[in-house]
Amino acid sequence: MQRREFFRLVGGSAAAVLGASAGMGALSLAGCGADGATPSPSANGDPDADLVADDPSLPDHVVGQPAQVSFRTTADVLVVGSGIAGLSAALVAAKAGLSVILAEKQDMLGGDSVNAMGLMHVAGTSVQKAAGIAVDDAARAEAWKSREEQLKAAGVADLDFARKLYEAATDWVNLVADECGSQFADPSSYDEQGMGRRLLLPKLGLGDMADVMSPIRDRLTALKVQTLASCRAEALIVDGSGSVCGVRFLYVKSGDVEDIGAKRVVVATGGFSSSQPLIHQHASSCERLGSYSTASMGQGQQLCAAYGATLAGMQDAVGLLGDVPVVNAWGAFGPVLVVDALGRRMAAEDVPAAAAEACFAGGLGYWWTVYDGALMQGSQGRSVAETTAKNKQRLVGPCDTVADLAQAMGLAESALDDAFQQMKTAASAGKDAAFGRKLYLQELAGPFYAFKQLPLRARTRGGVKTDDQGRAVGSVGAALGNLYVCGSAAQGGGDLASNGAFGMLVGQAIADELAG
Structure with a gap:
């Protein structure tokens, strides 16, 4: 043999x-x-007994x-x-x-998912229904239209497959919520400008993917799934x-x-x-x-x-993001202003990747996210407090005036003041002609804070x-x-x-x- x-x-x-x-x-x-x-x-029981070179099971x-x-x-x-x-x-x-x-x-x-921002683009889920958010066909079509625009801007080519996954995501949320007990934030708490109709967040908001993923892990354990860690496929x-x-x-x-x-x-x-x-x-x-x-x-x-x-x-x-990812999403949940290293307004603040991409394209190395008390008191206040506490070296403020803020940021006061005036003009007009921002198009009011970020490859x-x-x-x-x-x-x-x-x-x- x-x-x-x-x-x-x-x-x-x-x-x-x-x-x-x-x-x-x-x-x-x-x-x-x-x-x-x-x-x-x-x-x-003999490890060699049935292993022969001419046997197709070798x-x-x-x-x-x-x-x-x-x-x-x-x-x-x-x-x-x-x-x-x-x-x-x-x-x-x-x-x-x-x-x-x-x-x-x-x-x-x-994997890397547990450290993600936690933005889940989805509409019509049981979580949204329980919050009293409209989920009829027209609402879902409108939500997809908004998502489709984002995907086009990101360079996604196969929009048919993207739509298939987007629509299946409704069933996925229902599965992990109902079967596993994954926990999501109440979407009505951040639906002031329609975000709760087309987006879900983990229970504690941005940066809390553990509340979604840990219950899935626990359900896998109950289903007798064998798990292995620290092992690399070779x-x-x-x-x-x-x-x-x-x-x-x-x-x-x-x-x-x-x-x-x-x-x-x-x-x-x-x-x-x-x-x-x-x-x-x-x-x-x-x-x-x-x-x-x-x-x-x-x-x-x-x-x-x-x-x-x-x-x-x-x-x-x-795909690019800042090196503290949750900060990239703050502009979708409250008023912020993003300015480059010279103090110039640089991107649509309600698009998470926009600032990183503009910063990289401009070759200036870093940018600032400027915000005020409205963001801190809004639906993502926990994210703001937790993130700034962990990254104090990135933060300046509170500053009562734009002049004080510019000095703390190391910027020319005139440049930062121009950026604030651009936002004021857009808010008054109800339209952001420069960058197309749609959400929370409003002025900031002191005291002001600013958070510095660097662009990184994210996906x-x-x-x-x-x-x-x-x-x-x-x-x-x-x-x-x-x-x-x-x-x-x-x-x-x-x-x-x-x-x-x-x-x-x-x-x-x-x-x-x-x-x-």
């Missing part, structure tokens, strides 16, 4: 495909079968990794990445009765028919390697905004900017590309091309066996709610496929 030493090398390196991340590649593993079933290490190995592939752990579904998309995919698959393993390379579950494991049937992981603290088999693999590893090589390759205009995240390294995209998946939209605009939109079920597709447009991608790892990934919906749809597609 032939043994493991006769296995042949058939894997490839991701470095050969992408010119980066040497050692990351696709393992060839014969034998998961056309239905995606994973082999056990043995059928009778594992192979990968360049740069230990030669032997051994599945000591298997599941129906293996989700790689535990941000909002990965959690949602795992939730739906587990609810359907499938065994699920959820793996995260960082020390704790939640390679996809592929069977003799060419279908993915597992993932090789490296435990980053111990250096141990583990192969985990699965009938379906979901890649939900996020974008590539932290990867200097990928930013250099695909978005070189932003390579001198820092990244808000340190974990969005594009590893999922590289693994999938090494397997033969198509990457698309990698040159799409990189990418390109990624693995998928079909309408979330299955990765190859160069000829055909779905690749057993491999799904969702969230920011995929082309078309969106904001928090859309990525949650993306994961939900992938989880449901897998449940339906395996049930069939």
